[in-house]
Amino acid sequence: MDLRFNTSLAEGYKSASQIARVLTEDWLARNMYCPICGEVTIRRAEPNAPVKDYVCEHCKSQYELKSKRSDSESFQATVADGVYRTMIGRITSLDNPSFFFMHYDRYEVNNLVIVPKCFFTPSVIEKRDALATTARRAGWEGCNILMREIPTTAKIPIIKNGVALPVEEVVSQYHRVFNLQTKSVESRGWLMDTLHLVERLDETFTLKQMYSFVDELQVKHPDNNHIPDKIRQQLQFLRDKGIIEFKGSGVYRKKQL
Known part of the structure; x- marks a missing residue:
């Protein structure tokens, strides 16, 4: 697994957030396997698919990626996400995606974990204040994922301090943790x-x-x-x-x- 980003993709972009999105999404599509079934690749989902960035063709598992520039092994307390209502609707459907959380620095991945979908409940989603009436998207309500509310057990490491863990180990640990899946x-x-x-x-x-x-x-x-x-x-x-x-x-x- 090559942990380096393809920085040539950043040409033409000026926004730091756009550059980060392009590089991290490309890296995952090129390097990541399915942590659930072990399939060697996962593909990007259809454009604008709600709360879903990637899909495994073999087991049909769904994933979303959240990334941040950081050299810390510990993931931040909150992670910004999209529309609050959309997120709540997806995670309460019992057909919600699992989430990849990535830390990167100097254009390469240093930490990556996956949190199985069974650990997402409304209690880990925080509604952000609606945008002001003067804003371009007045009234828009985003959300934060409260990482501090997700048990450590659920944060399964894939890359730790710049070292990729064996695929078999990740898949095995995922299944052991996902064994906690409940029906409601x-x-x-x-x-x-x-x-x-x-x-x-x-x-x-x-x-x-x-x-x-x-x-x-x-x-x-x-x-x-x-x-x-x-x-x-x-x-x-x-x-x-x-x-x-x-x-x-x-x-x-x-x-x-």
Whole structure:
């Protein structure tokens, strides 16, 4: 995998954002495989396809790319995206795309992760203020993707600090994480919340520690009057999916992905 951009494509462009878009989109189309089925290439989607930049011809998986110039391994807290309503409509359809998040510097990729589609819920999408009445697109409402609200478990590395990981390793990890896919947006929300809480605890943790988050979860789920029951249900789900293991007597241990 060649991590360098084809800078000749930038000729004729003056806008830094346009140059970045052209170079990063071209790089992904030329170099990226499908992290889901391992197909050696993915193609660009039809022009102006909503919340979809690339498609795998083999498994029909959909992807969108978000990129930023940075030499940091850690991805920023928020990532700007397009129309808020369009994004919410796509991610609640259960036919939403997975997302590539790229960091590049000096015209080459240094970090690239993929977040499976099952980790996108309305809670990770923030509506931006509508454009002023004096703006060319007055009233337009964009959105931000709140990267800080996506569990670390869901950010699967493809390129890390300028080194591409083996394809088989990426595909294997994707399937293990995507195994957490649920059948409803509400279930996705509980999965996200529970994973976030588990990630805040030590490698070995207890049910009692999880219960200490009841009040926090109650704020997020005000209509649920059985939060402790839901916590136990979610821990059992994560155990059955191989993310954590139950050691007995209310003790759990995280498993390495």
